[in-house]
Amino acid sequence: MSRTRREFFTMATGSALALSGVKFSNSGQMPGRPASGNVAQDRDFSNVMAIAAHPGDAFFAMGAPVAVATHSGGRGSFLSLSLGERGSSVISPEQYGSAQRQAAEKAAGLLAAKALFLSYPDGEIPVNDKAKFAVCDLIREHKPSTIVTHWKGSWHKDHRACYEIVQDAVFYAGLPAIARKLPAHNVAKQFFADNWEDASEFVADTYLDITPVFDDWLKACELFPMWRGETGFRYNDYYSSRAVTQGCLSNFKRAVALMSPEGQSTRHIPTS
Numbered sequence: 001m002s003r004t005r006r007e008f009f010t011m012a013t014g015s016a017l018a019l020s021g022v023k024f025s026n027s028g029q030m031p032g033r034p035a036s037g038n039v040a041q042d043r044d045f046s047n048v049m050a051i052a053a054h055p056g057d058a059f060f061a062m063g064a065p066v067a068v069a070t071h072s073g074g075r076g077s078f079l080s081l082s083l084g085e086r087g088s089s090v091i092s093p094e095q096y097g098s099a100q101r102q103a104a105e106k107a108a109g110l111l112a113a114k115a116l117f118l119s120y121p122d123g124e125i126p127v128n129d130k131a132k133f134a135v136c137d138l139i140r141e142h143k144p145s146t147i148v149t150h151w152k153g154s155w156h157k158d159h160r161a162c163y164e165i166v167q168d169a170v171f172y173a174g175l176p177a178i179a180r181k182l183p184a185h186n187v188a189k190q191f192f193a194d195n196w197e198d199a200s201e202f203v204a205d206t207y208l209d210i211t212p213v214f215d216d217w218l219k220a221c222e223l224f225p226m227w228r229g230e231t232g233f234r235y236n237d238y239y240s241s242r243a244v245t246q247g248c249l250s251n252f253k254r255a256v257a258l259m260s261p262e263g264q265s266t267r268h269i270p271t272s
């Protein structure tokens with residue numbers, strides 16, 4: 001996909017489809033102006049899996065697209081490769097990890113999604129085939145149509161590791177010749193999330209309307225102590241105002257920006 005092309009997705013309210021976004025081709029459209037042009041039903045948000053290094057990333061940077069899926073009758077899941085248990089300077093990793101897990105389970109429940117975990121140590125997520133196949137197996141089990149994950153342009157090593165793991169896990173999951181317990185599953189789309197820690201060379205090409213899920217998504221995020229800035233970064237202010245800013249750019253009230261992998265085709269989007 002051209003880096004200059006932008007896609008705009010919004011909820012198709014009143015649609016008979018279990019889930020549908022509407023994609024507006026953006027030829028000639030200025031940010032902030034009403035979207036126009038070709039309209040296509042998009043079913044790629046029918047089952048969204050967020051795959052993150054840490055629970056906070058999964059919910060703060062990737063949670064709204066998952067909420068969009070479940071809000072429209074689709075399915076959603078949050079996979080955290082680690083519990084982010086070393087994120088507190090006040091309480092022990094054991095206690096903090098347990099609190100993170102509980103918050104993630106509660107937040108996922110609030111969004112009618114599943115919370116999934118792999119138990120790699122925070123800060124030491126390994127990039128190896130064991131981790132890639134573990135993620136591959138979860139992809140085959142939960143069958144996401146779309147995966148939202150980290151962009152590689154991150155200063156955080158776990159985030160870069162997650163990016164690497166997911167790229168190969170998606171490949172392994174879709175290859176029938178790779179025999180695992182479950183049959184192959186092809187992930188139709190992948191997006192990289194707009195994450196303050198992964199901003200190097202992040203270029204948004206897609207905007208997703210999150211207006212209908214904005215309040216519930218915030219409630220889910222509020223279950224994490226770090227959302228309120230207790231670990232030093234004001235996640236609440238950043239991500240809630242970011243949704244407003246991205247909404248201004250896409251002419252939605254609230255939106256998240258996403259980045260597509262180089263060369264990702266839009267052929268999976270059927271034209272209505």
Ligand SMILES: [Zn+2]
Nearest residue numbers: 053054057156
């Ligand atoms: Zn993180």
